[in-house]
Amino acid sequence: MEYPVTRMRRLRQSEAMRSLVRETRLEPSALIQPLFICPGENVRREIGSMPGVFNLSIDEALKEAESAKKLGLGGLLLFGLPAEKDEQASGAWAEDGIVQQSLRELKKAAKGLLLIADVCLCEYTSHGHCGVVKKTRDSYEIENDKSVSLISKTAVSLAAAGADIVAPSDMMDGRVAAIRDELDEEGYENTPIMSYAAKFASAFYGPFREAADSAPQFGDRRSYQMDGANLREAMREIEMDISEGADMVLMKPAMPYLDVVRAARERFDVPIGAYQVSGEYSMMQAAFAKGWLEPERAMLESLVSIRRAGAGFIVTYFAQQAARVL
Template identity: 50%
Template structure:
């Protein structure tokens, strides 16, 4: 006999797998996943990123095959990131809006082969800059307004190539409004904007910078990316981006910023995106390689936590793996 009368027994609803499924509050589905992919020049090239096991840079011909596989698994969207050769880099980022540039050619090729998939493009200067910064550099300072003018050109060029959504990741002030106006003026009112609104100056980005060889050549990114200690500022950034025309807002990174995802979710009804970044991916992969964790269970638990915190969509390098598990 119990020491006291238990009227409420929460374990009743945990007794069987069927009951647990019936009352599950948060469900992760393949529709929640955005697959980030890396493209490089060349043919028949597939290079593993050392700090991101099982992630690769692909030449365009092989990337198309990878995108087809992802789409066949039910993944509806990719986020495209280019490895730009050094000879194409300059301080003004002119290659970023070259109609025959790597990103533009990649968009066209993917749309020709997998027209139904949603292509999301990165809008930032760091892949195109010899300095590895997200803006034009003068005397060690990252210029804001001059950079925004280039970002608008980049976004229009990507839209002309067939991008469905552009995703400014640069954290320059006012860029969402300028990009929205530029897209609309060119007739691309249907092209959406995913704003990297709450993007923190995080140490979790290291493997990504390895992938694109885009680490800053001097200083850091703290004059434009957010202070890791701030939360109220995230709502300010989100509020400004929505007012300027953002269709979705993003929190990056995700795992150490679940509280920010929750605050943003409570603030707005537009879709909230979480970026499960390269450092989060690499830590799981490293621990799994050591045999310290069950990779599949940890991946599902981690992504579910991001959904539970309030994200609608998740950019994750685990997208294909998760799609297979859910399938």
């Protein structure tokens, strides 16, 4: 009987052997944990559609930051739930805004932990859109340039409060250039911009909108978030944001768009990350609750797939859980 000369299984015989030849490695420092900050004290309110994820008051967020630092996570991505909302999203750029307050406290309590501030208006507008709305009797329009003005103002406010990185997620045209100009003018030329350069209009955002109380009160976001069918357009968006001054880019969602991550990694030389969004997390949690998937293996497999596609870092609600396993 003839046997194969090459036996691929030789390098799979033990965990030590598999670890030695593993091509894609997952480390806690590549994981970023999102936090949803809300007013009050001693608030740890679980989000119904996202088991294990909470709306946190600042004092509770400090506990999460301490845990994240001990686990060696790459950083925190901060979202705010303001006490009040209005059409101009004034809570987004207010000096005493909820994220601005949390940045100051986290900066003191969790030195060395990277703090990334999401820059968008949807959590702060009374209508839930990511920009300024111009309404007519029969329709509405998201006014790009007026929105960019408020978004860049928000970015400066967050940098002033202590954000290590500002991360515009609105998908308005020209916002990266406007943010870079405003940051530089105000003396924050060393604050990096992590642009959500390819953010697709996705069904997988549903649980997040519960968590951040940011669902649009009318219409949808398809006029500014990307059409999921368009890969070449995603490359144009990324190229434009880099040319405007983005220091790193983020793909969102991750799982349905791994081809976009791969294409971006092959084409661009800046750091690239992906956001494993709420719907990806929640559907796995639902399967775990039913006993349909093995939690630890499924979680790590999903994260490795994102790394393998080319993401250097991953925003994920599994960050602390995965770090403990790793």
